[in-house]
Amino acid sequence: MADFLIYALLAGLGVALVAGPLGCFVVWRRMAYFGDTLAHSALLGVSLGVMLDINLNITVTAVPLVMALGLVYLEQRGFLALDTVLGILSHSALAAGLVIISLLPDVRVDLMSLLFGDLLAVTKNDLWVIYGLSAVVLTLLTLLWQQLINITVDPELATVEGTNVALVRTALMLITALVIALAMKVVGVLLITALLIIPAATARRLTKTPEQMAVMASIIAMLTVVMGLVMSWYSDAPAGPSVVICAAFLFSVSLCRRQRT
Amino acid sequence: MAKLIVSLDKINKRFAGKLVLEDVSLQLKQGEITTLIGPNGAGKSTLVRIVLGLLKPDSGDIKRTSDLKVGYMPQKLAIDPTLPISTCRFLQLANTSHQACHEALESVGIAHLAATPIQELSGGEVQRALLARAVLRKPNLLVLDEPVQGVDVNGQNTLYRMINDLAKTLNCGVLMVSHDLHLVMSATDQVVCLNRHICCQGHPEHVTQDPAYIDIFGQTTAPYSHHHDHDHSLHGDVLDDGHGEHCDHG
Structure with missing residues (x-):
């Protein structure tokens, strides 16, 4: 098998591993729009990186992180409904990213690969970044797990019982930003939320505890990466969208299973 | 004092x-x-x-x-239906001891609902579960x-x-x-x-x-009072307390 295919597979699996549990929180806490906003800001990260001639891995990670902190701040101020704030930031970031890229002279960035991912172009270096960050994300999720579940169930009860809700929530936002920066390689800016949400939603129907759901979502996400790459290999379709199509397929299959009541 | x-x-x-x-x-x-x-x-x-x-x-x-x-019992509970969580696990978020959770559920009369997803409880059962969690930490x-x-x-x-x-x-x-x-x-x-x-x-x-x-x-006007001569357990069974079988509306 070709090197690039092995790299693509390993990169996809590394991202899917963390997309599972994090996707569960995105579903439980209804953060899908939040995820989109961070994803769009990652595109701005690419533009800024190219413009300022900085390593793209750094800007693609840094811009969503800053955006996440900004959102936490705006959410606490609460002078506009959160989805309005997200809508403003999300589309401004997307537009700014696109405008900056188009204005840069002599730079030809493959917009398609940014928007829909370029899994087959993953390098050995990217793999190190992906697995390094995945390890960080998994460690944080494990350490904070009980508290994350607690603030998701009822933030006020958690506060009264002594959890620092603002801190844990900020941590979750930052973790989300990290995962989105990672997932951009695999499925691109426009499809990141799909990779987070669809495996988690599929896992919901098969599980009875939060932990089971998180692990199951990981397994399903990894399965869709493998299926998507196979599909892409044989049909010559782009890898990112193929992965999402496979995730959607597994989700529709899971609908056939009657949910235990 | x-x-x-x-x-x-x-x-x-x-x-x-x-x-x-x-x-x-x-x-x-x-x-x-x-x-x-x-x-x-x-x-x-x-x-x-x-x-x-x-x-x-x-x-x-x-x-x-x-x-x-402090033990706090909020007005209501809004847990997203996509979060799979049993009543017992909900209590365990306050205190990790499985044993203590069961005792608390027992004390509010819903021990039989420990494994039920919390989103499936009725209004009254949710209130009891919240009360159980509030008293759990003593x-x-x-x-x-x-x-x-x-x-x-x-x-x-x-x-x-x-x-x-x-x-x-x-x-x-x-x-x-x-x-x-x-x-x-x-x-x-x-x-x-x-x-x-x-x-x-x-x-x-x-x-x-x-x-x-x-x-x-x-x-203060005397509220309409409706006295039953028996209670129901949460299973719907009549709890016999020695009075007659019929409902005595007074």
């Missing part, structure tokens, strides 16, 4: 420039039940949230004993924000009795928000009638005679 556990002194709170609480002073003591009553928008929930530390007052002093441990202050909301009259009586019994067992202070004073009256030590400021406070019989109270709630 009962031990003072929380003491508020001249609390003021504004939301968007509008004064919601004005010079509110309140003392909560170990083993005493304080009931907070008042019309909608009187600031009851705001006051409760200040006691809990969820909100900071704009001015005024709050003193809490150093060993204060608090010395129990804070209940309209604990019987959405529960039918019979269930309300049972729930209030349960709260009283648990409070006695724990020997904790209780701060309770309630609309229906006549139901909680007998067990309450201190009634605080709130309408932005404290209109009147004191022993229940005293408060109901207070002009400020009558002004807000009108003369």
Whole structure:
């Protein structure tokens, strides 16, 4: 098998591993729009990186992180409904990213690969970044797990019982930003939320505890990466969208299973 | 003299420039039940949230004993249906001991629902689960924000009795928000009638005679009472207490 295919597979699996549990929180806490906003800001990260001639891995990670902190701040101020704030930031970031890229002279960035991912172009270096960050994300999720579940169930009860809700929530936002920066390689800016949400939603129907759901979502996400790459290999379709199509397929299959009541 | 556990002194709170609480002073003591009553928008929930530390007052002093441990029962629970979580696990978020969770569920009569997803519980069962979680940490202050909301009259009586019994067992202070004073009256030590400021406070019989109270709630009229001669368990079985089989509507 070709090197690039092995790299693509390993990169996809590394991202899917963390997309599972994090996707569960995105579903439980209804953060899908939040995820989109961070994803769009990652595109701005690419533009800024190219413009300022900085390593793209750094800007693609840094811009969503800053955006996440900004959102936490705006959410606490609460002078506009959160989805309005997200809508403003999300589309401004997307537009700014696109405008900056188009204005840069002599730079030809493959917009398609940014928007829909370029899994087959993953390098050995990217793999190190992906697995390094995945390890960080998994460690944080494990350490904070009980508290994350607690603030998701009822933030006020958690506060009264002594959890620092603002801190844990900020941590979750930052973790989300990290995962989105990672997932951009695999499925691109426009499809990141799909990779987070669809495996988690599929896992919901098969599980009875939060932990089971998180692990199951990981397994399903990894399965869709493998299926998507196979599909892409044989049909010559782009890898990112193929992965999402496979995730959607597994989700529709899971609908056939009657949910235990 | 009962031990003072929380003491508020001249609390003021504004939301968007509008004064919601004005010079509110309140003392909560170990083993005493304080009931907070008042019309909608009187600031009851705001006051409760200040006691809990969820909100900071704009001015005024709050003193809490150093060993204060609060059990809080919120008005309602909103858990996304996509989160798979059993009632037992919900309790375990407060205290990781499986054993303690089962005992708490037992004490509110829903031990049989331990494995049921919490989103599938009925309104009354959710209130019981919330009560169980509130007492789980063996608090010395129990804070209940309209604990019987959405529960039918019979269930309300049972729930209030349960709260009283648990409070006695724990020997904790209780701060309770309630609309229906006549139901909680007998067990309450201190009634605080709130309408932005404290209109009147004191022993229940005293408060109901207070002009400020009558002004807000009108003369206390005897509520329609509906006596059953038996209770139902949550399974729907009749709990025989020695009386006849039929329902005696008095």
